[in-house]
Amino acid sequence: MKVVDLFCGCGGLSLGFTMAGFDVVAAYDNWKIALDTYRLNFKHKAVMLDLKNVEQSISVIRNDELDMIIGGPPCQDFSSAGKRDEDNGRGDLTVCFAEIVGKIRPRWFVMENVERIVKTNKLQQAKAIFRQAGYGMSQTVLNASLCNVPQKRKRFILIGAIGEKDGFMDAILAHNQAKRPMTVADYLGDSLGIEFYYRHPRSYARRGIFSIHEPSPTIRGVNRPIPQGYQIKHNDPVKSIEGVRPLTTIERSYIQTFPKTFQFLGSKTEIEQMIGNAVPVNLGRYVAVAIREYLETNNPVC
Numbered sequence: 247m248k249v250v251d252l253f254c255g256c257g258g259l260s261l262g263f264t265m266a267g268f269d270v271v272a273a274y275d276n277w278k279i280a281l282d283t284y285r286l287n288f289k290h291k292a293v294m295l296d297l298k299n300v301e302q303s304i305s306v307i308r309n310d311e312l313d314m315i316i317g318g319p320p321c322q323d324f325s326s327a328g329k330r331d332e333d334n335g336r337g338d339l340t341v342c343f344a345e346i347v348g349k350i351r352p353r354w355f356v357m358e359n360v361e362r363i364v365k366t367n368k369l370q371q372a373k374a375i376f377r378q379a380g381y382g383m384s385q386t387v388l389n390a391s392l393c394n395v396p397q398k399r400k401r402f403i404l405i406g407a408i409g410e411k412d413g414f415m416d417a418i419l420a421h422n423q424a425k426r427p428m429t430v431a432d433y434l435g436d437s438l439g440i441e442f443y444y445r446h447p448r449s450y451a452r453r454g455i456f457s458i459h460e461p462s463p464t465i466r467g468v469n470r471p472i473p474q475g476y477q478i479k480h481n482d483p484v485k486s487i488e489g490v491r492p493l494t495t496i497e498r499s500y501i502q503t504f505p506k507t508f509q510f511l512g513s514k515t516e517i518e519q520m521i522g523n524a525v526p527v528n529l530g531r532y533v534a535v536a537i538r539e540y541l542e543t544n545n546p547v548c
Contacts, residue, residue: 247354247541250274250310252297252317252343256283256510256520258502259316259358262530264288266538272310274303279512280520286509298338300345308350315350318358318525319343344372347406348379354407356533358525361387361400373404382410386419391427391461393532396434397501398427398461401525403533418536430458434500442484444492446470453479455490462501467522469498495521503528 247268251260254273264270273292275281284292297303297319307315319339340359347355355376363369364387376383383406390399405415430438438458445463447454454476456463469492476487484490493501495517499508503526510517 247313248311249314249316250307250312250352252303252307252315252346253319253339254280254284254292254317255524256280257287258504258524258527259318259356259530260284260288261504261508261527262525262532263316263534265527265531266534268314268534268538271312272307274307279516283509283511283520286511297346298342300342300349303342303346304349307346312350312352314354314356315347315352316356316358317343320523338368340368340372341375344375348375351379351408354405354537355381356406356537357404358530358533359402359404361402363402376404376406380408381406382408382412382414384413384415384419386416388419388423388529388532389427390526390529392423393526394424394428394528395501395503395526396428396430396432396461397463397465397526399464399526399529401529405533405537415536415540418540419533422532422536422539427461429460430462430501433503434458438493438497440489440491442490444472444476444487444490446492451479453482455479455482455484455487457483465498465501465522467519469493469495469518498522502526 249263249268249270251270251273254260254275255277260270260273271290273284274295274297276294276296278294281292281294295303295306343357373383383404385404387400387402390397390401442455442457444454445456471492472487472490478485495514499521502521502524510520
């Protein structure tokens, strides 16, 4: 099955689908350094394209031979880390994604976003466009730590296929999840050389120190040092910060399940942002494997 990735970033979703045996043939984004990184790691074309311009995007993308469109429209306007204003501009990209898919009408689509999108009008607008185009849909919120990712990261997944009934993939998506969360140690063993690490909290009332024997908190687009005079919180798993450090940039990419062979371009700040914005590779693979399983056991209407 041939796949095109919109809002591809540096390629977490593309890599997950590739690992699951799908043929990713093209990728599109408007973020130059992420596209440069993408091109370094993939052989198929990766094109700079302003996906806000729906008509232009459709005229370009419909030239690709494709069966599926996947993508994660930028989510800052829905994110708990942002101002949560879905009309701030970037939230419109969810609707743009839907309009592109609805006009091109590939057999399948996959849209990924933050958990909070379920509470937005933009999602309802997008789903109405998909439904009018003939898609049946399955939606879920996946905890990445139950999908072979050592990170407690919740992501919204919407899968559509033309002619299917709503909920057609719900059982597979639920059944394939692990029985317990994956920890950092489960995934990386003792290769980090530390037992405890610092991850800067959004509020100084929250803990900032975590153990490798639990899932990592969500990898964000910033990575800060331990502030001078950090006060141990009641739920920090240490009594002293001696030997505690933040994860390095490349270690954070491992938590996002990028392989060690994956190469990043750009400044440290740009790379941190790419890593934090990426779909965890193994989460993308989890979704792709579920679709492959469905295809192998069913005969979807085209």
